[in-house]
Amino acid sequence: MAFDAQLAMTNSVAKITLIGSLDASSAPRFKEVIEEAAVQSPTKLVLIMNNLDFLASAGLRVLIFAKQKMGAAVDIYVVGSQGPVLGTLEMSGFHHSVYIQETYVDA
Amino acid sequence: MTSTNPAAVRIDSLEARIDYYPTHEIAGFRLRPGKPFPFGATLVPGGVNFSVFSSHAFSCTLVLFEKGADEPLAEIPFPDSFRIGHVWSMMVFDLNCETIEYGYRIDGPFDTTVGHRFNKEKILLDPYAKAVGGRDIWGTPPNWDNQFPYRGRLVFEDFDWEDDRPLEIPIEDLIIYEMHVRSFTRHASSDAKHPGTFAALKDKIPYISELGVNCVELMPVYEFDEFENSRRHPDSGEMLYNYWGYSTVNFFAPKAGYAATGRLGMQVDELKTLVKELHKNNIEVILDVVFNHTAEGDERGPTFSFRGIDNKTYYMLTPEGYYYNFSGCGNTLNCNNPIVRSIVLDCLRYWASEYHIDGFRFDLAAILGRDPWGAPLSNPPLLESLAFDPVLGKCKLIAEAWDAGGLYQVGSFPAFGRWAEWNGKYRDDLRCFLKGDAGKVGALAQRIQGSPDLYGWNGRGPTASINFITCHDGFTLYDMFAYNEKHNHANGENNNDGGNDNDSWNCGWEGETDNFWINDLRKRLIKNAWAILMVSHGVPMVLMGDEMGRTQNGNNNTYCQDNGLNWLDWGLAGKNADLLRFAKYMIAFRLAHPALRSRYHLSNHDYMGSGYADISWHGEKAWCADWSAESRMLAFMLCGKHAKSGTACDEYIYVAMNSHWDTKFIELPVLASDCGSWHVAVNSGMQSPEDIFEPGSEPVLGDQQHFLIPAYTVVVLVAR
CATH class of the missing domain: 2.60.40.1180 (Golgi alpha-mannosidase II)
Structure with missing residues (x-):
């Protein structure tokens, strides 16, 4: 499935919905969206991954970039990640840097 | 946005500077002269700094590939002006670091009589590559015609360690558990989600914690090729691998095939995550490092890295240009050449700082004390450098104090106040005493005290002695008391491989038996071994699975077996629950009693x-x-x-x-x-x-x- 990343800002919460495969070819697009979100100084970053079906090293690097870019004060929530994507997050240790949730309810 | 912080203003102005800007263009790539240090491929703003050493080459070309591609994406010759001394360095801009693999073509003399074996037809792996592609999934047969089998990859150093660092547990308090990453969880009984990987080992940390050991010593996790010298058993047809991994392809890269995420290129992250989790559970990590030889073998072996970059520098050569073989594996790394010494130091510093590794066990370490012609040095510079290196200052340094060339230095290894040794005499004396040999109580008394006869004379304490009865070489503890002789036929070498000096005792029957009394005696002897090891002064090391009676069916050299001979059968934890309980409480006993753990x-x-x-x-x-x-x-x-x-x-x-x-x-x-x-x-x-x-x-x-x-x-x- 082709990659897509959509940003929505609500009450200082940046919600990015990821769809498809996050690999070396799609990672630059995801990075652009992260930067777009960062300039709006969100208090929270929510990554909706229900429909993200693949995460490669390049995608992980952008997730780490997001953590660095947002700073320690901005909590990052990874929502709905499943199967291999969740496994990859856990095996690479990134799950320690974020909050992993099954669902997310807009405030 | 304007900052009110004066420091921030300065930073803003720094960010506006351009230190690294292209000055050249070759084959469509924008370049500039690189930095000679550090060697390897280093990410810099906007690009990658490539730096490689060769003291005898005429020229060098950077070869870039798209990941996995058969043919190069580009070949970029280093302009002569980019060479400083013996180092070619170049910054290449606008590379996609996630999709690039790189190597070098190096041209120079081919004259074996003086030790030169340059071949510009070969594309060579950077000795400083931080990740290697080409063997991403364990056991997947490679394309033997691939012109570039081991491929350098670029690595980001963005892992979030939080507050982790090496644990620095006092060495006298360690209980070392020697283990093989794949063997630990590959057996179906392990119930691992990703069997045989770093991730699966991480999931088993609760078991290791409960056992009570506080240090795992991982058999080689550097990139090696399980297909090196792979073959089929002449009778059974079973595939035989380079399974243990004591044959290094690259010293800086973790083995991708040990990572569940290796196919995604995340082996670095996965291994770091394992180390971080072990540390969280107060378990140190020691790496078994093999600096005595490489996987290139002798003159009949493949040329994929060191040989083609600077054969005469990296290997010990005879006056006729052949390879000295003090390792028993075809070649011998020239460790006391200043260049090779540097790569060893750089490598260990890298693992200590980038992977938070707590210590290193040096395979056939006596080789590290030989001069370039093979003679033992009284004051080996490499061993001294390692002992006094600031980054390695708190790392455990453990020598296997012998080599295949006959240099045996247990008790006399040049220690510089830092080095500990695998105490082979502890192993031998304990085995003999345990099976009831006469005349061993005197030696036993020495071994129990931390071998003052070996280490006291030059002021080394009991912590110089890594006490062990079994290790990956030789019988498991169960087999020690189930076999008089080795049974290595499965290795396909007519039972000629492996040592014959096992000091084992089968208790009256060779191999498995239903005889209650024999099995009872075997278990008792296993418990005796655990008990004496845990009450001995020095640093105890146990072999993976010995706590639950793991057997190799009498094979004392399972270096090539990717099967149940090496895989830990977790069902033994139930079958031999009494042994496991005994081992666990014996470890707890040692940890409860400071009288057993003196420096x-x-x-x-x-x-x-x-x-x-x-x-x-x-x-x-x-x-x-x-x-x-x-x-x-x-x-x-x-x-x-x-x-x-x-x-x-x-x-x-x-x-x-x-x-x-x-x-x-x-x-x-x-x-x-x-x-x-x-x-x-x-x-x-x-x-x-x-x-x-x-x-x-x-x-x-x-x-x-x-x-x-x-x-x-x-x-x-x-x-x-």
Whole structure:
């Protein structure tokens, strides 16, 4: 499935919905969206991954970039990640840097 | 946005600077002269700095590939002006670091008589590559025609370690568990989600924690090729691999095939996550490192890296240009050449700082003390450099103090106040005593004290001695007492491989048996080994699976077996639950008693005024040890008031070791009234659960003056 990343800002919460495969070819697009979100100084970053079906090293690097870019004060929530994507997050240790949730309810 | 922070203003202006800008363009790539240091491929703003050393090359070309592609994406010759001394360096801009693989073509003389083997047809792996592609999934047969089999990859150093760092557990408090990453979880019984990987090992940390060991020593995890010298068994047709991995392809890269995420290029992240989780559980990580040779073998071997970059520098060569073979593996790394010394240092610093590794065990380390012509050095510069290196200052340095060329340095390895040694004499003497050989009690007494005969003469304490009875080389502990002879036919070498000096005893039957008495005796001997190892001064090391009776069916050299001969069968934890329980409590016993974990040798005197020497020796009669040639029984008592040289307080500990075939009626030393009474911690002659008691719950001994110790039994008492 082709990659897509959509940003929505609500009450200082940046919600990015990821769809498809996050690999070396799609990672630059995801990075652009992260930067777009960062300039709006969100208090929270929510990554909706229900429909993200693949995460490669390049995608992980952008997730780490997001953590660095947002700073320690901005909590990052990874929502709905499943199967291999969740496994990859856990095996690479990134799950320690974020909050992993099954669902997310807009405030 | 304008910052009010003056420091931020300065940073803003710095960010506006352009330090790295392209000055050249070749083949469509924007370039500039690179930085000679550090060697390897280093990410810099906007690009990658490539730097490679060769003292005899004429020219060098950077070869770039798209990941996995057969043909190069580009070949970029280093302009001559980009070479400083013997180092070619170049910055290449606008590379997609996630999709690039790189190597070098190096042109130079081919004259084997003087040691040069340049071949510009080869695309070579950077010795400093931080990740290697080409063997991403374990056991996937490679394309043998691939012109670039091992491919350098770029690595981001963005792992979030939080507050982790090496644990720095005092070495005398370590209990080392030697293990093979794949073997630990590859067996179906492990129930691992990703069998045989770093991730699966991480999921088993609760087991390791519960066992009580606080250090894992990982057999090689550097990139190696399991297909090196792979072949089919001539009779069974089974595939035989380079399974253990003692043959390095690259010293800086973790083995991708050990990572569940290796196919995604995340082996670095996965291994770091494993180290971080082990540290969270107070478990150190020691890496088994193989700097004595490489996977390029001798003149008949492949050329994929060192040989084609600078053969004469990296390898020890005979005057005729052939390879010295002190490793038994075809070639010998030229470790005391200053360039090679640097790569070893750079490598270990990298693992210590980037992976937070706690220590290193050096395979065939005696080679590291040979000069470029093979002669042993009295003051080897590499060993000295490692001992005094600031980054490695708190790392454990452990030598396998011998090599395949006959240099045996147990007790005499150049230690520089830092190095510990695998104590091969501990292994040999303990094995002989355990199976009931006569004339071993004197040696046993030395080994139990941390081998002062080996290390005391030059001021080294018991922590110089890594005590072990089994390791990956040789029989497992179960097989030690189930086989008299090796049974290595599965290796396809007509049973000629592997050592013949096993010092093992099959207890009356070669291999598996239903005989209750033989099996009972075997288990008792295993427990005896655990007990003596855990009450010995020095640093104990145990082999993965010995806590649950792992067998290799009598194979004492399973280097090539990717099957049940090496894979840990977790069903044994249930089948031999009594052994596992014994091992667990024996470890707990050691950790509960500081009297067993001193940095300094025992004096055999009472310097605390307790009325008892720090260690005293006993036999069937208290205070009268039998040191005669036919003796097979020895007992000793540790005075709790001398624990850790009198700086800690502990209970008195009495240990009786009977390797005689007869029961012995032994007299116990009488204790002063303030020492309490004897309690039974261990009696390996009893069936579980009476064979060992959890520390703190030991029952009081009925007869405080005597003890009837069965044949082949170890008894441990504590006084409180």
